[in-house]
Amino acid sequence: MRTLDDLDVAGKRVLVRVDFNVPLDDDRNITDDARIQAALPTLKELREKGASGLVLLAHLGRPKGGPDPKFSLKPAADRLAELLGTDVALAPDLDDVPAGDVVMVENVRFFEGETKNSEDLARRYAALADVYVNDAFGAAHRAHASTEAVAHLLPSAAGRLLEREVTTLNGILEDPKRPLVAVVGGAKVTDKIGVLEAFLEQADTVLIGGAMCFPFFKAQGHEVGASLCEEEGLEPAKALLGNEKLELPSDLVAGRAFSADTEVQPLDGIDVPEGWMGLDVGPGTAERYGSIIAAAGTVFWNGPMGAFELEPFAAGTKAVAEAMAATDATTVVGGGDSAAALAQFGLADRVSHLSTGGGASLELIEGKELPGVKALS
Ligand SMILES: Nc1ncnc2c1ncn2[C@@H]1O[C@H](COP(=O)(O)OP(=O)(O)O)[C@@H](O)[C@H]1O
Numbered sequence: 001m002r003t004l005d006d007l008d009v010a011g012k013r014v015l016v017r018v019d020f021n022v023p024l025d026d027d028r029n030i031t032d033d034a035r036i037q038a039a040l041p042t043l044k045e046l047r048e049k050g051a052s053g054l055v056l057l058a059h060l061g062r063p064k065g066g067p068d069p070k071f072s073l074k075p076a077a078d079r080l081a082e083l084l085g086t087d088v089a090l091a092p093d094l095d096d097v098p099a100g101d102v103v104m105v106e107n108v109r110f111f112e113g114e115t116k117n118s119e120d121l122a123r124r125y126a127a128l129a130d131v132y133v134n135d136a137f138g139a140a141h142r143a144h145a146s147t148e149a150v151a152h153l154l155p156s157a158a159g160r161l162l163e164r165e166v167t168t169l170n171g172i173l174e175d176p177k178r179p180l181v182a183v184v185g186g187a188k189v190t191d192k193i194g195v196l197e198a199f200l201e202q203a204d205t206v207l208i209g210g211a212m213c214f215p216f217f218k219a220q221g222h223e224v225g226a227s228l229c230e231e232e233g234l235e236p237a238k239a240l241l242g243n244e245k246l247e248l249p250s251d252l253v254a255g256r257a258f259s260a261d262t263e264v265q266p267l268d269g270i271d272v273p274e275g276w277m278g279l280d281v282g283p284g285t286a287e288r289y290g291s292i293i294a295a296a297g298t299v300f301w302n303g304p305m306g307a308f309e310l311e312p313f314a315a316g317t318k319a320v321a322e323a324m325a326a327t328d329a330t331t332v333v334g335g336g337d338s339a340a341a342l343a344q345f346g347l348a349d350r351v352s353h354l355s356t357g358g359g360a361s362l363e364l365i366e367g368k369e370l371p372g373v374k375a376l377s
Pocket residue numbers: 185186187188189209210211228278279280302303304305306307308309334335336337338339358359
């Protein structure tokens with residue numbers, strides 16, 4: 001992988017792909033800016049090496065069908081401006097990118113072709129600069145126009161964050177201290193359930209939480225009520241059931257709605273009544289998972305155990321976070337929301353490696369080549 005050591009940037013305009021997919025609250029305030037902070041060393045290095053300007057590309061959320069103010073990168077651009085102490089203009093489209101020290105383009109997922117890795121769109125990105133740097137580790141598992149196609153059109157290299165993430169994760173997981181325990185939860189079930197099979201070959205135990213458990217429960221014939229349960233997860237879940245390395249929740253906490261002031265009901269088992277949604281693992285599960293983590297040699301965690309942003313459903317995620325903080329094992333936590341959860345509990349500095357990528361680190365550990373990384377080789 002080419003790095004900043006291999007790229008001449010003096011006097012050049014640099015196109016930088018960053019992962020500023022940060023968690024936002026209902027008022028669009030950033031609740032955890034770790035991903036923006038993590039990109040600063042690369043941005044500062046490029047400016048110190050005399051780049052004539054930086055044009056930043058990033059995505060936020062998963063907008064469908066063109067520009068949508070709900071998915072604007074404005075909060076991220078403003079936060080970056082504060083952190084760099086310079087103006088950061090936000091260009092709404094690619095035909096209107098002003099010259100400037102640091103300029104951000106609006107959410108790349110507003111553009112037709114981004115997620116299809118369009119060559120035409122990549123050419124429009126490439127026209128904005130002289131060289132390309134990818135520092136978006138969290139999006140390196142996506143073969144998208146701003147992470148893959150564009151890398152072939154300009155002299156390109158990995159930024160310091162991408163470089164450090166790949167080196168650190170490969171180092172930790174080359175010969176992990178056993179048992180290797182993986183904790184997988186969150187809401188991106190369709191994405192992640194597919195990688196679990198290969199993952200189960202690497203790990204000794206995989207603990208399932210978050211919305212990831214519902215396709216398994218549904219496949220077993222349990223009631224899932226109004227829980228987040230994507231149809232696409234059912235077949236992969238069925239194929240994994242019976243794997244003895246797999247641990248599923250044995251109790252849950254349910255709510256009437258995805259809201260902090262909703263009615264809450266602890267469930268002894270895993271059947272979710274009609275009109276209720278499972279929003280956290282229960283205390284029995286949290287304790288069992290905590291003991292398994294305590295006995296591990298290496299723990300990798302991606303995806304919260306429940307809707308931790310909502311106080312009534314934070315306990316399962318907090319228990320796992322505390323177990324991670326308390327163990328002497330090598331601990332790796334990846335993902336925007338998982339990192340935000342650790343920060344919320346004040347435990348961000350208590351793990352061996354806090355990765356900016358959830359899906360990306362899962363795929364790296366599974367042994368897959370990340371398209372965003374491969375394009376820089
Ligand atoms: N049981 C659940 N039902 C609905 N959403 C959930 C549940 N458990 C966790 N979540 C949500 O999952 C989101 C994080 O998932 P994900 O993006 O996969 O994690 P990460 O960003 O760490 O990779 C959080 O916003 C959380 O509210």
